[in-house]
Amino acid sequence: MNSRLVVTFTTLIIFVITAMAVPLGLAYASHRTNRLLLDRRADATRFAELADQAARDDDHTSLIAEITRYADLYGAAVRVRDRDGSVVVTAGRFDAEDEEEAVRLAMSGRTTEDLPTISPFGPSRVLLAEPAGRDAQLSGVVLLEASADQARLDVTLVWGALAVGALIALGYSVLAARRLARWILRPVTELDRTTRAIAEGHLDARAHPGVGPTELQRLEERFNAMADAVSGAMERQRAFVADASHELRTPLTVLGLRLENLEPHLRQEGTVEFEEAMGELDRLALLVEDLLALARVEAGAAKEKETELGPRLAVWREVYAAKGVTLHIDIPEMSVVPEAAARVADIALDNAQKFVPADGTVTATFRDGVLRVADDGPGLDEEERAEALGRFWRSGAHANVPGSGLGLAIAAELAKSCGATLSLLPATPHGLVVELRLAQP
Structure with a gap:
């Protein structure tokens, strides 16, 4: 849930940052485009006045010198056409593909009002057209093709700064979102820890309120x-x-x-x-x-003490011998288990000696933290094994056998008290296996 909250918060933050950064970037690109237009339109207007004066005086010497110097200085291209569309003067190299459209608009007395928005990806050059003369007395058109490299560089720098700022803001926002999510979910995490502890038998576990909503x-x-x-x-x-x-x-x-x-x-x-x-x-x-x-057992009286398992189970040999039942004990020397686990083994052996007939066999083994007591008695079917760990449960076939119906229930509580798992399994070809898996250290 913490990850989902962080993803949700991060997504919202991305939307907010994008909603702020993109308009700012587009606004600056538009501003820089307009500034380029104003700067170059002022130059085009001056050349239009010079072209009109040259047409009146029929002397283009001053005009040629001016536009040539301008083209060399700014790397631009300037072209002057007369009212018939013929080229009068050209300085610099023209690469514009829409020159004719710009000439047509200028011949109608309209100056260039806008340019394509400058971005890091283009355009590299822009074209402006300015009519020479006034109103119906147009003497020609001035075309100015200027480089947009500086404008593109400015836009690239601003967009890059916005991107870096957005990434930094996003990074800090994600950190804040993680802290906020942890703060919101801290009580839930605490409740999860407490419920898990209670489920494991620690009934004194409690949540520690103080942080969170x-x-x-x-x-x-x-x-x-x-x-x-x-x-x-x-x-x-x-x-x-x-x-x-x-x-x-x-x-x-x-x-x-x-x-x-x-x-x-x-x-x-x-x-x-x-x-x-x-x-x-x-x-x-x-x-x-x-x-x-x-x-x-439920009060936790047998949690800490440990005992040696082999000698503990060896005392059952006499009981089994008196019943005519064979008891095999296969337990490594110095096998130490919690007292609760040893009591589970006692309960399993006590039950086995009640139900296994004479000449039967019971085997107790302990390997890799697993204690097994297997017999070849009548055993229990699947439904009975599922219910046998309940309190006061007794099989209908065992009604005449002494007992209270609490033995396996006590074993289940003992297993829980030492963190072990108790299972009832079928033996082959018949019988019952009581298996206790101790918790690994």
Whole structure:
């Protein structure tokens, strides 16, 4: 947008400069042409008087001497014709092609009123015609062809000065346009930076108003107010979830103990219901733990700490051995990752050991900043993979498997907290791949 504003401003400036410089250049060219006409017409008028006097006296000696000296001095050409059109005197070389037309006009008593406008591109010479004599008593015509080189040079210098001035003005104007565009768009740039930071998880990012149009400054202030309100609402929501989850842990623990204390007093036929109640209580406790973990992740509790990945995942070997599932860990030694990434790996391995049947295989690898946990279990179809990262989502086929439906949602928040990207991919020939791409330093 900055470039478009600069182009728009520059285009308008070009129009303004052109609208000023072109008329000035044309006005000077017209002025210089008129000055040349007046200067040479005065000479032509003097020669016309001399020609008329020579015709009366029938003596052209003085006229010849005058026009010859003039032609040598100014590099011009002068020709005198009588009233019959015959050439009487000539000094200098004539190159004019429209001489006959000029003679015809002069014979009608009309003097040259205008010349072609002088420009750097021409004409190189101009022709003037002046009748000799008065009114009906014309004795002839004086033709004066003069060089326009000096006039063309003057026009060229003025046009060049105007062009240089226009370029300088354009250069300064473009610089001013760039500064003006930056000033106008500074609040927009600031808002773009702030929204990008918020989208990346930095909810405390705010715009810094103070420069730019008043309307956009007000927009920044209102955006900050909106961001404060949204951030406050999210913080209160997180605090509520964390507090509720924390407060529920104690009564759930007490309830579990009391139910266990009631077990010796149950009749035989109530054993099944008791075990189901204890299972639901365990499920509720797991849900509370997961909600508390999710609230802590969203609050940024696991951002800075790092851990060694290999030993962290090695503890899962016993769990998998007890389930009859093979676990392959292919992780280079001294592979250090953020704590959040290690927790994502724990969640992926925990899910895999739930869904992979006995004699199945799970492989954990870490290469070039990409952590992959692949299994050969039943996996998920494309639609399920697209929804699996949502909160409380569970596949219909996994209804009897213990869990809260928050594991992958917590993994997604953990990935976001460390700047990583979490993806669910299909394994070949079947199964699921949990892929975590860490941000490159």
